[in-house]
Amino acid sequence: MHFPALVRLAHIAALSLFLTASAFAQDTIILAYHEVDPVPERGWAVSSEDFADQMRYLALAGYNVVPVSDLVDYIAGRRESLPPNAVVITVDDGWLCALTEMAPVLKRFGFPWSLYVYPKVVGQGSHALTWPKIAALRKAGVDIEGHTMSHAHLMHKSHPDLDDAQYDAFLRTELDESKRVIESHTGQPVRFLAYPYGDYDDTVVAAAKRAGYEAGLLSWFGPNNRSTDPLRLRRFAMVSDTTLEQLRTALGAATLELRDVTPANDGVLTADQTALIATIDDTQLDPASIRASFLGNTTADSSYDAESHRLTLSWKERPREERQTAVILAQTKSGGRSIGIVRFYTSISARQKYAARQDALSKIPLHHTDTTRQ
Ligand SMILES: [Zn+2]
Known part of the structure; x- marks a missing residue:
């Protein structure tokens, strides 16, 4: 081995x-x-x-x-x-x-x-x-x-x-x-x-x-x-x-702490939700630098209100991919980077599918020199 x-x-x-x-x-x-x-x-x-x-x-x-x-x-x-x-x-x-x-x-x-x-x-x-x-x-x-x-x-x-x-x-x-x-x-x-x-x-x-x-x-x-x-x-x-x-x-980025995230990280989107909302109150962050986007093909608008500490990522069309990953980017006042990641699913079955997949992936043994595969 x-x-x-x-x-x-x-x-x-x-x-x-x-x-x-x-x-x-x-x-x-x-x-x-x-x-x-x-x-x-x-x-x-x-x-x-x-x-x-x-x-x-x-x-x-x-x-x-x-x-x-x-x-x-x-x-x-x-x-x-x-x-x-x-x-x-x-x-x-x-x-x-x-x-x-x-x-x-x-x-x-x-x-x-x-x-x-x-x-x-x-x-x-x-x-x-x-x-x-x-x-x-x-x-x-x-x-x-x-x-x-x-x-x-x-x-x-x-x-x-x-x-x-x-x-x-x-x-x-x-x-x-x-x-x-x-x-x-x-x-x-x-x-x-x-x-x-x-x-x-x-x-x-x-x-x-x-x-x-x-x-x-x-x-x-x-x-x-x-x-x-x-x-x-x-x-x-x-x-x-x-x-x-x-x-x-x-890659050296700090974890951006998000509170009161809706839909919850690893949660399932409900039919009436048209935005991801979270509280960001880390005083080390430059509020003007905070922005969020989806990784995939869903377009969404991001805004951050420095007074209420509220981040909103809103979309008009229901997200396309079954698994949605939002990335929240911010600069710290000392010039570092802080990145938040929130993942949610568009259905319970999608969440189950991805959980089963991640479980299967983590069980594959590590080896990479075989030259033949089934
Ligand atoms: Zn090699």
Whole structure:
């Protein structure tokens, strides 16, 4: 077993550590995706609906999605700055869904992203990308980067049967040779490496550097800034049951406290309700900055009355999607960001459906190296 359930706990532990470090304006979070499927069957797959919501959230909350190369250039001093609230999107492994499910959504939002492929799986089975498809993504502007030759564990301790010379030859195949193979198919230099399983140590990092990689991506969570070693960039793993609330925290925004919310969070809309109403009385917030929107296709008008502390998000046509997510944005007086999330359903059966789905998603074990699926 490669990814024990502990990984999820590790994320949560890392999240709480991160809160204290999130005040630096130029911290950049890298999101690590693997798969997006209409109905996820694997722990590393995010549902298509959740993925669309996550991208809408990034756009609505004003995050600036930048290419990983901008972050690496910034750390190296080749770039003066990054835009505020910069986020990087990475996709590991090279599954077909990167082309069918993810690329169209990312294109719609104009978000740059990078794909990390390993030659051993390319063209293998109906779920893997082929080289012509990878080349087509490259032509469409996607940055194609490296994920070793065979998705191997790279640390010597994972290969106790190899002597030093054999281990070095192994690293050269996994790191140097795979880089050349990918470059020969895309016609572009491979500059970055995603370490399979996030496995790395000083020897692996030195070998990656020797092979010519400018940056290496881990699976451990944390912010990246000018003091981060580019060969040890940290990422936030987006998995099947990652919630918007977890994404909010990972991206460093505070939780905007809402009181007396109607319809209640996780509640069901009644026939006569045409507005979401909540009280916001956090004195640290700039009242003029408070606004709300739905994540989906329902248009609604937002207003905030600083005297009554009342937020109103009102709509004329009944919300279209069965699950409605309202995002409430505010700036703190000290320049931070505070974000509230309220979710409600248009029927009891819709709420039951989503609850059952979330439950099923949280039970899928985490593993992402199978090359065959039912
Ligand atoms: Zn991988």
